[in-house]
Amino acid sequence: EAGVAQSPRYKIIEKRQSVAFWCNPISGHATLYWYQQILGQGPKLLIQFQNNGVVDDSQLPKDRFSAERLKGVDSTLKIQPAKLEDSAVYLCASSERGDSYEQYFGPGTRLTVT
Amino acid sequence: AQSVSQHNHHVILSEAASLELGCNYSYGGTVNLFWYVQYPGQHLQLLLKYFSGDPLVKGIKGFEAEFIKSKFSFNLRKPSVQWSDTAEYFCAVNDYKLSFGAGTTVTVRA
Numbered sequence: 013e014a015g016v017a018q019s020p021r022y023k024i025i026e027k028r029q030s031v032a033f034w035c036n037p038i039s040g041h042a043t044l045y046w047y048q049q050i051l052g053q054g055p056k057l058l059i060q061f062q063n064n065g066v067v068d069d070s071q072l073p074k075d076r077f078s079a080e081r082l083k084g085v086d087s088t089l090k091i092q093p094a095k096l097e098d099s100a101v102y103l104c105a106s107s108e109r110g111d112s113y114e115q116y117f118g119p120g121t122r123l124t125v126t
Numbered sequence: 127a128q129s130v131s132q133h134n135h136h137v138i139l140s141e142a143a144s145l146e147l148g149c150n151y152s153y154g155g156t157v158n159l160f161w162y163v164q165y166p167g168q169h170l171q172l173l174l175k176y177f178s179g180d181p182l183v184k185g186i187k188g189f190e191a192e193f194i195k196s197k198f199s200f201n202l203r204k205p206s207v208q209w210s211d212t213a214e215y216f217c218a219v220n221d222y223k224l225s226f227g228a229g230t231t232v233t234v235r236a
Contacts, residue, residue: 015169016169052229053228054130054218054227054228055226056226057224103169105170116172117162119168119169
């Protein structure tokens with residue numbers, strides 16, 4: 013089965029610029045997650061979607077981050093404007109359903125903000 | 127959300143040595159427990175999981191983990207490591223969302 017796809021794999025931008033990441037989950041997975049992983053830390057959940065509805069976005073910095081999941085499949089995560097502290101790997105994951113089910117992770121997008 | 131502590135930041139071993147990585151979480155209740163591994167250049171993948179039942183769970187590549195409810199712990203073990211076990215290991219706990227520890231980098235010397 014195909015895994016979680018993400019693009020781009022790497023992105024370098026200057027502070028105050030905007031950037032968008034794309035994720036395509038495993039086919040049939042209802043739940044999609046975006047995580048931020050800063051160097052030396054574990055992944056931190058930014059937002060969770062169930063189909064195309066938001067389940068949890070309590071840790072998403074909404075003044076600069078936004079995410080959508082149109083039609084309950086692909087998702088995009090946007091940062092506008094970027095700050096230096098946004099430098100991190102952005103991971104997308106999906107699971108068959110929410111709650112405790114196993115999550116499958118994509119390769120991530122490594123963002124460097126200069 | 128849970129706070130997850132991994133005891134070691136970096137572990138260096140020789141091949142055939144035994145490995146044990148500690149993991150503790152902050153409070154009880156019904157939780158599901160996971161160990162994820164990230165090999166160099168690869169994405170996070172599941173090593174093993176505990177949902178219920180036998181507190182000693184076996185995963186891929188000879189890894190096992192023991193859930194001790196009274197200690198809020200879920201330690202990972204492997205009796206004899208190989209060079210290919212060099213990776214970063216993350217403990218994760220799910221009550222209503224998945225919380226990760228900071229990770230332990232394991233370096234196995236040939």
